[in-house]
Amino acid sequence: MHAGKSLIGFILLFLFVSSCSDETEPKQVFQNLSPKAHYVGLQSCLTCHSEVHKTYQYTGMGQSFAPAHQRFSDADFNVEKAIYEPNSDFYYFPFVKDSLMYVREFRLNEHGDTIHNRVERISYIVGSGHHTNSHIVSFNNYLFQAPVTYYTQEGKWDMAPSFREEGNLRFDRLLDSECITCHNHFPEHAQGSLNKFPQMPSGIECERCHGPGRLPLDAIHKGIL
Known part of the structure; x- marks a missing residue:
């Protein structure tokens, strides 16, 4: 019994001393x-x-982020065949004009006639090209992911990641601060908006x-x- 009381007393004394030492130790402050x-x-x-x-x-x-210009792109624009997305029945054709980058979205009817045609200019390139070049379109500084990506290791254009598996959002997948700051330096974000960025750094x-x-x-x- 006496040994048990001694052990309990030792434990209580240890806890008391430990708590006192914690209070006297200076708190570590990270200056930044x-x-x-x-x-x-x-x-x-x-x-x-x-x-x-x-x-x-x-x-x-x-080189993680750059304005969309052919000199910053690792993509091959000698595209012979458009990308077809069967679930939405849209075709996508990336091309360059005067060194600026564009993507054409179109749909054909059963006779092969074009019944829908939309062309959007690509505003930014995402990715250094070690693995991919993905693309962003800007509508008055509101940013959305373009539906096509160039996969450099495979040397081919295809639908952007998740656009086949999770559905083709076309030009409607908005990119918020979490998306942008993962791939780029801190941009200027318009207060009150989800995806408006008046100023965008490069990399x-x-x-x-x-x-x-x-x-x-x-x-x-x-x-x-």
């Missing part, structure tokens, strides 16, 4: 989570890291992964770093 931590932009980062950026801009992350920048640069920049100016 403070209100003083602000984003400073790519140009500020380049003042110290220009050599790093020279190589980074050619990586997959650096993932330094602070997307490293966090706000205000505090390190201040430390450099003060001679601390």
